[in-house]
Amino acid sequence: xxxxHFKKIIAAALFGSFLAAEAMxxxxxxxxxxxxxxxxxxxxxxxxxxxxxxxxxxxxGAIPHQVAVSDALGKMIVTNTKDNTVSIVDLAxxxxxxxxxxxxxxxxxxxAPGGSFAAIGNIGEGTISLVSLTxxxxxxxxxxxxxxxxxxxxxxxxxxxxxxxxxxFVSVINVAKxxxxxxxxxxxxxxxxxxxxxxxxxxxxxxxxxxPNGRLGFAAYGDGDVMAVLDLRTQKKLATIxxxxxxxxxxxxxDGRYMIIPNNGDETVSIFSTQAPYREVARLKGAAxxxxxxxxxxxxxxxxxxxxxxxxxxxxxxxxxxxxxxxxPKGTPETGVVTPDGKKLYVALSGTSEIAVIDTRYRKLTxxxxxxxxxxxxxxxxxxxxxxx
Amino acid sequence: xxxxxxxxxxxxxxxxxxxxxxxILALLLPATVLAGDRIExxxxxxxxxxxxxxxxxxxxxxxxxxxxxxxRLIKTHLGPKARLEKITHPDTDTIRRxxxxxxxxxxxxxxxDTLQFSLDRFGRKAVSEIxxxxxxxxxxxxxxxxxxxxxxxxNRGGPLNRMLRxxxxxxxxxxxxxxxxxxxxxxxxxxxxxxxxxxxxxxxLIVGPNTASSxxxxxxxxxxxxxxxxxxxxxFGKDYLLRMVPVNHDWRLLVPVEKIxxxxxxxxxxxxxxxxx
Numbered sequence: 304x305x306x307x308h309f310k311k312i313i314a315a316a317l318f319g320s321f322l323a324a325e326a327m328x329x330x331x332x333x334x335x336x337x338x339x340x341x342x343x344x345x346x347x348x349x350x351x352x353x354x355x356x357x358x359x360x361x362x363x364g365a366i367p368h369q370v371a372v373s374d375a376l377g378k379m380i381v382t383n384t385k386d387n388t389v390s391i392v393d394l395a396x397x398x399x400x401x402x403x404x405x406x407x408x409x410x411x412x413x414x415a416p417g418g419s420f421a422a423i424g425n426i427g428e429g430t431i432s433l434v435s436l437t438x439x440x441x442x443x444x445x446x447x448x449x450x451x452x453x454x455x456x457x458x459x460x461x462x463x464x465x466x467x468x469x470x471x472f473v474s475v476i477n478v479a480k481x482x483x484x485x486x487x488x489x490x491x492x493x494x495x496x497x498x499x500x501x502x503x504x505x506x507x508x509x510x511x512x513x514x515p516n517g518r519l520g521f522a523a524y525g526d527g528d529v530m531a532v533l534d535l536r537t538q539k540k541l542a543t544i545x546x547x548x549x550x551x552x553x554x555x556x557x558d559g560r561y562m563i564i565p566n567n568g569d570e571t572v573s574i575f576s577t578q579a580p581y582r583e584v585a586r587l588k589g590a591a592x593x594x595x596x597x598x599x600x601x602x603x604x605x606x607x608x609x610x611x612x613x614x615x616x617x618x619x620x621x622x623x624x625x626x627x628x629x630x631x632p633k634g635t636p637e638t639g640v641v642t643p644d645g646k647k648l649y650v651a652l653s654g655t656s657e658i659a660v661i662d663t664r665y666r667k668l669t670x671x672x673x674x675x676x677x678x679x680x681x682x683x684x685x686x687x688x689x690x691x692x
Numbered sequence: 693x694x695x696x697x698x699x700x701x702x703x704x705x706x707x708x709x710x711x712x713x714x715x716i717l718a719l720l721l722p723a724t725v726l727a728g729d730r731i732e733x734x735x736x737x738x739x740x741x742x743x744x745x746x747x748x749x750x751x752x753x754x755x756x757x758x759x760x761x762x763x764r765l766i767k768t769h770l771g772p773k774a775r776l777e778k779i780t781h782p783d784t785d786t787i788r789r790x791x792x793x794x795x796x797x798x799x800x801x802x803x804x805d806t807l808q809f810s811l812d813r814f815g816r817k818a819v820s821e822i823x824x825x826x827x828x829x830x831x832x833x834x835x836x837x838x839x840x841x842x843x844x845x846x847n848r849g850g851p852l853n854r855m856l857r858x859x860x861x862x863x864x865x866x867x868x869x870x871x872x873x874x875x876x877x878x879x880x881x882x883x884x885x886x887x888x889x890x891x892x893x894x895x896x897l898i899v900g901p902n903t904a905s906s907x908x909x910x911x912x913x914x915x916x917x918x919x920x921x922x923x924x925x926x927x928f929g930k931d932y933l934l935r936m937v938p939v940n941h942d943w944r945l946l947v948p949v950e951k952i953x954x955x956x957x958x959x960x961x962x963x964x965x966x967x968x969x
Binding site: 408410426427428429447448449450467468469470471472483486491492493494495496497498499501502503504505506526528547548549551567568569591592593594610611692 | 741777940942
């Protein structure tokens with residue numbers, strides 16, 4: 304009995320010390336840390352990728368959704384979907400320097416090239432907030448979007464391409480003017496044969512995924528089973544290509560050779576060459592409810608996260624074939640991140656308080672980082688190919 | 693040095709050029725394709741879809757200050773089949789968790805060898821739900837029931853492509869299965885063949901006055917290609933396809949584009965069942 308109480312006290316003290324993160328500091332550069340937003344405990348766990356240990360938990364707003372880091376400014380930005388705010392945290396001190404009020408349901412964001420401001424989608428009200436990361440204020444709220452989901456900057460940062468979950472087109476924003484200046488159609492308008500008032504589930508465009516050189520963008524349209532290839536410098540649509548059923552979104556390999564698209568309707572994965580004529584080089588077996596794709600070990604392997612089957616499907620990107628799967632611990636895999644050197648994959652398991660660690664070379668689960676917080680939702684690293692769902 | 697007419701001051705000559713330029717620009721502006729103009733995007737899209745003559749863009753711009761007003765005006769011109777609907781935004785957790793509102797209900801095994809279920813909608817996961825129900829009904833010996841009964845009485849329709857995927861489960865791939873007739877064109881749609889076709893002996897469909905649109909097309913396809921027996925009451929009789937045009941974050945315009953028919957049976961006016969229920 305006494306021992307049990309003692310254990311509780313020790314556990315509470317340890318947890319308290321993690322939450323009192325103000326006393327701690329991170330070592331720059333920040334590219335060896337993994338940032339994990341925890342939806343249910345309203346904090347961000349910071350892990351050290353060198354040791355796979357929890358370093359700190361930083362309190363933020365309610366239902367944190369995505370984390371982004373401006374390495375240039377040494378700041379972490381966290382969207383708090385329920386609070387309609389974004390938290391800006393100084394990484395050197397782990398102190399929250401500002402909590403900026405945004406529009407309804409801010410979720411996804413992208414830091415502009417140079418790192419001085421961020422674009423944040425308020426999906427609940429169809430707007431994008433531009434937030435200065437030097438002044439910690441919202442500088443502009445742009446209207447005219449349709450359930451704005453993920454977004455991508457052009458290489459020079461002058462244009463912002465927004466995937467509209469509620470439409471079959473990509474909106475293009477002139478950042479300096481703070482206005483939508485173009486809408487690029489992707490696939491034909493959705494065909495509905497139903498009586499008035501019939502509930503309809505739609506899935507427009509989740510994201511415009513750019514090649515690492517920033518020149519091309521790939522926008523998959525879920526309801527239309529197609530993907531558009533865009534020139535991000537000129538806003539031109541270069542091609543429209545057919546996918547499997549209900550494609551989720553495109554994920555780029557780190558070398559930019561391929562785009563990998565999970566088709567959740569028919570549980571397949573399409574792999575496209577990013578070289579014209581943007582040919583589908585393989586369509587491989589996937590699994591149920593795929594929510595993320597990561598690539599690693601010199602871009603030889605793709606790891607496809609299946610939320611529905613609680614596992615990772617592995618694809619050989621040299622032979623273009625399925626090469627097995629990794630069963631995950633009990634919990635629900637959400638999204639993941641591969642370290643910038645391509646050697647380790649971290650996957651958030653929202654049903655537990657854990658992060659799964661995968662060795663990309665030996666293609667196996669090598670560890671579980673426990674007690675990172677309640678409902679870990681994603682994993683993000685500086686210098687990695689980050690994404691959010 | 694350039695020569696000039698000493699009778700006309702230079703500032704005056706420049707002013708005339710400037711005024712002329714302004715007048716030309718003012719004349720051109722309404723017809724100029726301005727990127728990012730949402731009213732123009734709406735008008736262009738609705739016009740290309742419907743082939744119905746709409747008021748000129750200039751008129752719509754003059755009449756309406758915002759895109760929702762323009763959508764109302766266009767809807768009026770498109771006629772009574774067009775709809776302007778408030779969007780019910782999905783819970784975005786539903787999207788990212790790749791879940792769906794169930795399409796099936798009331799599944800049960802009826803003796804001696806029948807599986808019956810209600811297909812109430814063509815949701816994102818309708819195909820996998822049917823596969824799951826069939827898998828459970830197969831039992832340990834993995835034998836599918838010989839007879840399948842699908843209740844469509846509460847199915848008010850849905851996206852055409854999702855309906856075709858469900859039809860594919862029962863029919864396999866069929867080319868030229870549906871005819872879409874637009875104002876000046878016709879095209880045939882195929883039933884895709886991504887999934888393995890189910891094996892069954894008999895198929896019965898229960899329909900009623902609330903069975904509409906995609907559900908009627910579904911019933912027609914199964915009647916023609918799988919000799920499904922249709923029982924119940926006459927269906928609603930809605931046989932045209934609407935194309936969705938997003939207006940703004942909260943509204944969408946549904947433009948009637950094509951009449952849908954299934955070669956080999958009649959949908960217009962409602963499906964007459966083979967037997968009353």
